[in-house]
Amino acid sequence: MKYVSEYRNAETAGRYAEAIAAAVTGPWKIMEICGGQTHSIVKYGIDRLLPDELTLIHGPGCPVCVTPVEMVDQAVRLASMEGIVFCSFGDMLRVPGSTDDLMGVKSGGGDVRVVYSPMDAVAIAENNPDREVVFFAVGFETTAPVTAAAVLQAERLGLGNFSMLVAHVLVPPAMELILSGKENVVDGFLAAGHVCTVMGYREYEPMAEKYGVPIVVTGFEPLDILEGILMCVRQLERGTTSVENQYVRVVTRDGNVTAMDMIRRVFQVTDRKWRGLGTIPDSGLKLRKRYAAFDAGRKFGVGGHSVEESESCMAGSVLMGRIKPGECPAFGTECTPERPLGAPMVSAEGACAAYYRYRPYGNPGGESA
Amino acid sequence: MNNEAALPLECPIPISEYPRVTMAHGGGGRLMNDLVEGMMKKAFSNPALLAGHDGAVLDVPDGRQAFTTDSHVVTPIFFPGGDIGTLSVYGTVNDLAMCGARALWLSAGFIIEEGFPMEDLWKVVSSMAKAARKTGVEIVTGDTKVVDRGKGDGIYVNTAGIGVIREGVFVAPSMVRSGDAVVLSGDLGRHGVAIMAEREGIRFGTPVVSDLAPLGDVVLDLMNAGLEIHCMRDLTRGGLAGALNEIAGTADVTFSIEEELVKVTDAVAAACELLGFDPLYMPNEGRFVLVLPADEARKAVEVMRKHETCVYAGIIGRVSPREHVGVVMKSRIGSWRVVDMLSGEQLPRIC
The missing domain is CATH 3.30.1330.10 (PurM-like, N-terminal domain)
Structure with missing residues (x-):
């Protein structure tokens, strides 16, 4: 497939792996931020091509996983209400709240629909003026512009029956939380290519300088990730700490200015609780006052409660890179994708779910692995 | 007829x-x-x-x-x-x-x-x-x-x-033996993508048409060719991953397949990338896997390719003694990974 298969070439992958092995001397820990990257790494076995001195740590970059239980509970309550059409991205449906998930609401008769874009939800609202349509706005900076566009479109159309539950989160504050922690083990970052497609990478420059870590904006295909790792390793070996861009075919330093303007027009930054990590200051987006009419939480009076997360779940340590998924005692026993205890087991992009799916028993393939 | x-x-x-x-x-x-x-x-x-x-x-x-x-x-x-x-x-x-x-x-x-x-x-x-x-x-x-x-x-x-x-034919998962070859009858995922595209209103340059087809004739030809067929399974809802895991569970073996050998058309691959699906789990309605002794696999492929629905038939892997999991796959970049069954239905991913 054009523009994809070129980035999955075994021969080139082998050459990158050799170059990485040749460049590495010290033990380095590199964190890939985005869940999409974690998925590729585990799916293609990229970490198996790397030398022992190099450890990949899977970061908190799965927006589905980090959506707090409280927000899922609000979604469940909204979706259960008479007359509401609740629209969500597919992988939010199985995320457990404290008592139920959206899949359960659907099977109990709730009108829960999977959409591919918030614009689909706007269209449903337009075509069903007698129904209330709520969109579950989940995602990082990547999906925020489209959510903003949906609000603006709904306003333009004068739709009084469209609203959203906003769970958007921002990547840099989470990276900062990890770096500023006393127990930080991360030596370098692969920044999330899609987030940077929207936001550019200027905002990472002060962080790289302040904490003395190299940050490489990286794509999602196997060769992107291998090249990103190589660039990061070379910086670590040289002792440099700059922001570099591997994903040049998509990302620019300034990002997509129009998309950023849209986000700023519709949303404002707010504190947000992350599943597994707790509340991170200035790490979420909420609707500006001008667009408060589109706030489903306010419109239908849901929210305001707090939920304790499972004690046996070590999601926080996994997301901070202190342990690998398999090192959690609940992994694969008490906690499985069918009955997840914590964030990273929830979505296919979560580190625990990716490990469970692709390597539940360690090393497949025997001698060839 | x-x-x-x-x-x-x-x-x-x-x-x-x-x-x-x-x-x-x-x-x-x-x-x-x-x-x-x-x-x-x-x-x-x-x-x-x-x-x-x-x-x-x-x-x-x-x-x-x-x-x-x-x-x-x-x-x-x-x-x-x-x-x-x-x-x-x-x-x-x-x-x-x-x-x-x-x-x-x-x-x-x-x-x-x-x-x-x-x-x-x-x-x-x-x-x-x-x-x-x-x-x-x-x-x-x-x-x-x-x-x-x-x-x-x-x-x-x-x-x-x-x-x-017919007399003398005994085809069942329990007949699968370590050392057998795994043959796939064609490209994967067309039925699933055709249905999804119709449901979601997604248009392709050339529409993806379901692979829906009868398999009786090709199976008859395989048996007439005197091949020692150990097991066959059509790839319906759970796709190739589901079928192989089911057989592996019953036969208590492990399948090792190679991603490079599993045919997926460009249109299906593109749709799966777009929708966040994996072709290995996409439903099919005219595809099957055949497990038979390795030395008969090439002949089986030859017989199958004479049928319009099986022009992409090919050997995709082998059977080995059971090691923890039912199916492992060598990825395109040469590493191995587990191919598990889906826990529920395949859900589109956010990004």
Whole structure:
């Protein structure tokens, strides 16, 4: 497939792996931020091509996983209400709240629909003026512009029956939380290519300088990730700490200015609780006052409660890179994708779910692995 | 067996009188009788059905028989490459073929939602009749029920089928041996993508058409070629990953396959990338895996490629003694990973 298969070439992958092995001397820990990257790494076995001195740590970059239980509970309550059409991205449906998930609401008769874009939800609202349509706005900076566009479109159309539950989160504050922690083990970052497609990478420059870590904006295909790792390793070996861009075919330093303007027009930054990590200051987006009419939480009076997360779940340590998924005692026993205890087991992009799916028993393939 | 000309092009019952199915069409009275006699019996016409008993009375040949059933609930009912009628016949005929059996008879159970267009019902019934003729199977008994509006999804069709297994043939997961080869009959995922595209209103430059196809003929040729077939399975809902995991579980073996050898068309690969799906888990309706001794695999591929539905047939892996998991795959970049069963249905990913 054009523009994809070129980035999955075994021969080139082998050459990158050799170059990485040749460049590495010290033990380095590199964190890939985005869940999409974690998925590729585990799916293609990229970490198996790397030398022992190099450890990949899977970061908190799965927006589905980090959506707090409280927000899922609000979604469940909204979706259960008479007359509401609740629209969500597919992988939010199985995320457990404290008592139920959206899949359960659907099977109990709730009108829960999977959409591919918030614009689909706007269209449903337009075509069903007698129904209330709520969109579950989940995602990082990547999906925020489209959510903003949906609000603006709904306003333009004068739709009084469209609203959203906003769970958007921002990547840099989470990276900062990890770096500023006393127990930080991360030596370098692969920044999330899609987030940077929207936001550019200027905002990472002060962080790289302040904490003395190299940050490489990286794509999602196997060769992107291998090249990103190589660039990061070379910086670590040289002792440099700059922001570099591997994903040049998509990302620019300034990002997509129009998309950023849209986000700023519709949303404002707010504190947000992350599943597994707790509340991170200035790490979420909420609707500006001008667009408060589109706030489903306010419109239908849901929210305001707090939920304790499972004690046996070590999601926080996994997301901070202190342990690998398999090192959690609940992994694969008490906690499985069918009955997840914590964030990273929830979505296919979560580190625990990716490990469970692709390597539940360690090393497949025997001698060839 | 291809005798499509015998089928009336127009519905034999006057659709204009009842353009939509009513509760009375399932009520056991005159209207139901008109529907069964006028539409179903005319389309499916065969002596066992026309005998008009409560059930079909059949002369069963000696030897072992295979018996299977499948319910079809597809949305949309009509999709690129087929419809629920064709699917309901091929699906059951294919399940029998996978047992090494030649399908002889089917039953057809219809659950129709009140208000379903009579013309669409006729399209479904005539598709079933055509598919039956094409595969040499007779629909010898049936049932029609109508449910209240809102309590069905247009139409559901259940078929059950009986087939005969020729002497000396023993095809089953338990026959799979370490050292066997795994052959895949064609490219993956077209049915799933065709259905998803129709549901989601996604348009491709060239539309993706379902791979829906009968597999009886190719299986017959494989058996006639004297190959020692250990196991066959058609790849339906759980896709290739589901089928291999099921067989591995029963046979207590591990399958090692290579991603590079698994054919996926560009259109299907692109759609899966876009929607966040994995072709290994996408449903198919005209594909199967064949497990047989490694030294016979090339001959099997040769036989299969002579059939239009199997032009992309090829060896994709091998069987080894059980090691923890049922299926492992060598990725395109040369590393190995586990191919597990899905925990539920495949859900589109956010990014």
